[in-house]
Amino acid sequence: MTDDMPTMVRLERNELDFTLTYEDRSEFVVSYDDLRHACPCAKCSPLRNDDESSKSLRRDIEKLPAEKPKIRKVGKYALGFEWVAGCSSGIYRFERLWLLANRLDPDNGKPYVHGAW
Amino acid sequence: MSDSPVSTHDPKVASDSVEGPTPQDQKKMEQAYAQMKRKMSMQDISKKIKHKVMVLSGKGGVGKSTVATGLALSLAQQGMAVGILDIDITGPNVPKMMGLEGRRLHVEEGRIHPAQGHLGVKVISMAFLLDNEDTPVVWRGPIKLGAIQQFIADVEWGNLDYLIIDFPPGTSDEPLTVAQSLPDIDGMVIVTTPQDVALLDSRKSITFSESIKVPVLGVIENMSGFTIKGTTAPGSEVEISAPAGRTEKTTADKDGNFSVTLDIFKKGGGKLTAEEFDVPFLGALPFDPGFVRGGDDGVHRIVSEPEGASAIAFAAVVSAVQDQIKVDDGTSLEII
Numbered sequence: 001m002t003d004d005m006p007t008m009v010r011l012e013r014n015e016l017d018f019t020l021t022y023e024d025r026s027e028f029v030v031s032y033d034d035l036r037h038a039c040p041c042a043k044c045s046p047l048r049n050d051d052e053s054s055k056s057l058r059r060d061i062e063k064l065p066a067e068k069p070k071i072r073k074v075g076k077y078a079l080g081f082e083w084v085a086g087c088s089s090g091i092y093r094f095e096r097l098w099l100l101a102n103r104l105d106p107d108n109g110k111p112y113v114h115g116a117w
Numbered sequence: 118m119s120d121s122p123v124s125t126h127d128p129k130v131a132s133d134s135v136e137g138p139t140p141q142d143q144k145k146m147e148q149a150y151a152q153m154k155r156k157m158s159m160q161d162i163s164k165k166i167k168h169k170v171m172v173l174s175g176k177g178g179v180g181k182s183t184v185a186t187g188l189a190l191s192l193a194q195q196g197m198a199v200g201i202l203d204i205d206i207t208g209p210n211v212p213k214m215m216g217l218e219g220r221r222l223h224v225e226e227g228r229i230h231p232a233q234g235h236l237g238v239k240v241i242s243m244a245f246l247l248d249n250e251d252t253p254v255v256w257r258g259p260i261k262l263g264a265i266q267q268f269i270a271d272v273e274w275g276n277l278d279y280l281i282i283d284f285p286p287g288t289s290d291e292p293l294t295v296a297q298s299l300p301d302i303d304g305m306v307i308v309t310t311p312q313d314v315a316l317l318d319s320r321k322s323i324t325f326s327e328s329i330k331v332p333v334l335g336v337i338e339n340m341s342g343f344t345i346k347g348t349t350a351p352g353s354e355v356e357i358s359a360p361a362g363r364t365e366k367t368t369a370d371k372d373g374n375f376s377v378t379l380d381i382f383k384k385g386g387g388k389l390t391a392e393e394f395d396v397p398f399l400g401a402l403p404f405d406p407g408f409v410r411g412g413d414d415g416v417h418r419i420v421s422e423p424e425g426a427s428a429i430a431f432a433a434v435v436s437a438v439q440d441q442i443k444v445d446d447g448t449s450l451e452i453i
Contacts, residue, residue, distance in 0.1 A: 012453045040395040071452050078332075078395075089327060091395055 005098045013068045020101050028101035036061045038106045039090035163300045166277045171305035177286035180339040181308045185283035186214045190419040191431040193236035197278035203242035205285040212244045228273040235420045241272050265294045296329045303442050304334035311386035323394045334441040335397035338387025342378040343404040349373050399437040402430050
């Protein structure tokens, strides 16, 4: 799936979205709303399991004031986005951002199961 | 203290009314100066250590110190210069596992020199400072904090490729103090066993990492499976009674050898925890009674059986940790 993912070399924050540039010079624009809706944290993820709660999550995100997030590198494998309002817990692996950039389902169609054991 | 920059002379005060700081004020200023020197020392030390990895677990008894020493030895096996800082003040057992029991630390010109264990791994532990291993250390927070800072700032580590920091279980003062004192920590690895209670606590550790702004390099599942081996008639079927009423079946090979892995504490929980929190799963380490014997005898399994199954498992985990550290050297991504 992400075996051929190029290395991300640049992330430029715009007012409502951000532009990702990869080492093969490909460029993608991802809206902050899409990014926040795909938050991988244990609180947001279950809300994407069914259509209703997913739409509700989306509406809640769209109500938030527009802002540019602070971005931190998480280890060597992911990025964290810090917002003044809304959830900042999610750790976005580079693979996840690549899927978002390519308009693919970042959850790979798998429902989130909290504590599967 | 002779090198203190603290002066009792205040030129604004007239000579006939000279009153220096009180002894309490003087002591406070000297303490502040010592603290500042220690902070500068921490910065210098940090520059000499390329990578710093914290080893944590939410729950006790998951084999965290065994994993920490295993990581250190496995890295040392690769030719890296490695140190272990045993921050578990109340239950320091890294020296015993490294064959350094009863060793005293060498102090020269105010600098503490670490003891050297197997494969040249440098070790600093509270155990070296205890007169008797049966003596408990009962320290309140501020004293503990001071000891930890001293262990970081006053130790002459020299140049290291890796410093592995072993913590007591849980999400208490110690990791917070280290994270605040030692700059540029690469991240933390969370050690867990497959059962629910350990996994629940590991999830707390992962959340904790976010609050202290130290990234999670990944989750290691320890005591993952116990492999039994035996011999019987070639080609015959073997049935083993496994935990939870299960029966494991296998067939002996042409020489009559068979092996079965029993998942004593369930299976795959570490991987599920990693997936749940979207952090890497660094690998599983087998349940190996040799770790217990090795820990007691002071010869770690990696040292006694460098080509054994456990050493191979550790090497795979170390490789996964290194992958996390080097995937992106932090300079290739420009964030605007």
